Amino acid sequence: xxxxxxxxxxxxxxxxxxxxxxxxxxxxxxxxxxxxxxxxxxxxxxxxxxxxxxxxxxxxxxxxxxxxxxxxxxxxxxxxxxxxxxxxxxxxxxxxxxxxxxxxxxxxxxxxxxxxxxxxxxxxxxxxxxxxxxxxxxxxxxxxxxxxxxxxxxxxxxxxxxxxxxxxxxxxxxxxxxxxxxxxxxxxxxxxxxxxxxxxxxxxxxxxxxxxxxxxxxxxxxxxxxxxxxxxxxxxxxxxxxxxxxxxxxxxxxxxxxxxxxxxxxxxxxxxxxxxxxxxxxxxxxxxxxxxxxxxxxxxxxxxxxxxxxxxxxxxxxxxxxxxxxxxxxxxxxxxxxxxxxxxxxxxxxxxxxxxxxxxxxxxxxxxxxxxxxxxxxxxxxxxxxxxxxxxxxxxxx
Amino acid sequence: xxxxxxxxxxxxxxxxxxxxxxxxxxxxxxxxxxxxxxxxxxxxxxxxxxxxxxxxxxxxxxxxxxxx
Numbered sequence: 119x120x121x122x123x124x125x126x127x128x129x130x131x132x133x134x135x136x137x138x139x140x141x142x143x144x145x146x147x148x149x150x151x152x153x154x155x156x157x158x159x160x161x162x163x164x165x166x167x168x169x170x171x172x173x174x175x176x177x178x179x180x181x182x183x184x185x186x187x188x189x190x191x192x193x194x195x196x197x198x199x200x201x202x203x204x205x206x207x208x209x210x211x212x213x214x215x216x217x218x219x220x221x222x223x224x225x226x227x228x229x230x231x232x233x234x235x236x237x238x239x240x241x242x243x244x245x246x247x248x249x250x251x252x253x254x255x256x257x258x259x260x261x262x263x264x265x266x267x268x269x270x271x272x273x274x275x276x277x278x279x280x281x282x283x284x285x286x287x288x289x290x291x292x293x294x295x296x297x298x299x300x301x302x303x304x305x306x307x308x309x310x311x312x313x314x315x316x317x318x319x320x321x322x323x324x325x326x327x328x329x330x331x332x333x334x335x336x337x338x339x340x341x342x343x344x345x346x347x348x349x350x351x352x353x354x355x356x357x358x359x360x361x362x363x364x365x366x367x368x369x370x371x372x373x374x375x376x377x378x379x380x381x382x383x384x385x386x387x388x389x390x391x392x393x394x395x396x397x398x399x400x401x402x403x404x405x406x407x408x409x410x411x412x413x414x415x416x417x418x419x420x421x422x423x424x425x426x427x428x429x430x431x432x433x434x435x436x437x438x439x440x441x442x443x444x445x446x447x448x449x450x451x452x453x454x455x456x457x458x459x460x461x462x463x464x465x466x467x468x469x470x471x472x473x474x475x476x477x478x479x480x481x482x483x484x485x486x487x488x489x490x491x492x493x494x495x496x497x498x499x500x501x502x503x504x505x506x507x508x509x510x511x512x513x514x515x516x
Numbered sequence: 517x518x519x520x521x522x523x524x525x526x527x528x529x530x531x532x533x534x535x536x537x538x539x540x541x542x543x544x545x546x547x548x549x550x551x552x553x554x555x556x557x558x559x560x561x562x563x564x565x566x567x568x569x570x571x572x573x574x575x576x577x578x579x580x581x582x583x584x
Contacts, residue, residue, distance in 0.1 A: 253525070254523075254524055254525040254528065256523070256525075264575065273571070273573060276571055277571040280571075281566075281569035281570055281571040282524055282565060282566065282569040283571065283572075284571075284572040284573070284574065285571065285572070285573045285574070286573075286574055286575075286576060287573060287574070287575040287576065288575075288576045289575060289576070289577075304576075307576055307577070308576070312576060383566045383569075386528070386562070386566065387563065387566060390528075390531070390559050390562050390563055391559075393531055393532075393534075393535045393555065393559050394555070394556065394559045396535050396538070396539065397534065397535055397538050397551070397552050397555035397556065397559075398552070398556075400535075400538035400539050400548070400552070401538065401548050401549065401551075401552035404538075404543065404545060404548040405545065405548070408545040408548075
């Protein structure tokens with residue numbers, strides 16, 4: 119009899135579980151060729167991966183599709199990693215791609231890693247060798263494609279930030295087979311007398327293959343020989359080329375290389391304006407300090423100047439004078455007092471007073487006061503003075 | 517060399533030194549005034565160089581290229 123029937127969903131789920139449990143299918147490296155590559159409006163990409171004997175549906179989700187470093191094309195051989203599972207609504211097993219690269223890239227990487235190791239060994243990447251960029255470059259050598267966006271970006275940045283510079287473009291192809299030799303030649307012609315004080319080596323973004331010229335050994339060696347600092351700006355953020363490793367400074371993009379290469383005049387102008395204020399402040403402060411110092415010295419000086427001494431001397435003279443005056447005055451008073459004492463005493467000596475007491479004064483005819491008898495002889499005439507007058511007399515019995 | 521003859525770098529470096537010397541002080545008043553005047557001249561010169569500047573682009577083995 120019939121066994122119990124299963125639903126399509128049930129069996130599809132069973133097959134899906136079988137696939138999902140398989141270790142190989144869940145961690146699968148798959149080689150093949152792309153066909154029917156298409157990008158849906160949602161951003162997911164669908165294609166068929168095939169070889170001579172078979173083909174398989176494959177999906178690249180948008181999250182990965184937007185980050186691919188190359189543009190997948192029909193017929194392109196690729197190496198992909200992912201898992202095989204089942205899309206139940208359509209009963210289709212599919213390869214869900216988690217990583218994909220052009221076939222042959224693995225060999226390229228191996229070559230890249232080998233060159234990198236060798237040049238590192240030789241010291242081409244040595245940090246001690248890295249030179250600082252000139253702070254105010256006057257002549258900037260630029261090695262890039264004359265028609266690329268990289269040149270436009272570099273010139274725009276320099277024109278905005280540092281228009282004092284002169285840019286010397288040394289044009290070159292930046293991708294393709296000819297590119298490495300041209301880059302070498304372009305650098306060398308800058309080294310020969312272009313008198314640049316730094317060099318920007320740049321290229322815009324692209325696939326790893328597009329950037330490959332910058333992984334060339336000869337390019338690396340000529341960058342290493344540069345007489346002036348080299349800034350590289352090759353590709354995008356995440357791309358590191360050998361040239362980047364050899365350069366003195368590595369920037370993630372050409373614009374960023376130009377930003378690193380030159381100072382920003384806006385910042386400089388701000389600083390210069392600040393310096394004007396700073397010098398003015400400093401000078402004013404110094405003038406204030408000096409004025410205070412001068413005042414201080416002047417006061418000190420005034421105490422020491424001859425004029426000041428004169429003033430002092432004059433004061434001293436004044437002082438002496440006062441003292442003299444005071445002293446003289448005192449003395450004068452004393453003299454005056456003594457004088458009046460003398461007057462009193464003199465008054466006591468007044469002959470009139472004696473006369474009033476009854477004495478008389480006899481004078482000779484010649485007016486001399488008769489003090490002794492020998493001064494007169496009998497018959498001489500004398501004048502006698504008494505208190506109220508005089509009279510004449512004659513000397514007798516002598 | 518007069519200030520007018522200086523490159524931007526020379527003028528800017530001299531300006532930095534001038535500001536530093538002025539700010540550390542310890543200068544005679546006359547030197548201060550001289551330095552102050554020099555600083556002003558240097559700043560003016562730097563400013564003028566920046567204001568006047570226009571990027572020149574030449575191409576090796578070719579004619580000058582314009583900025584587009």
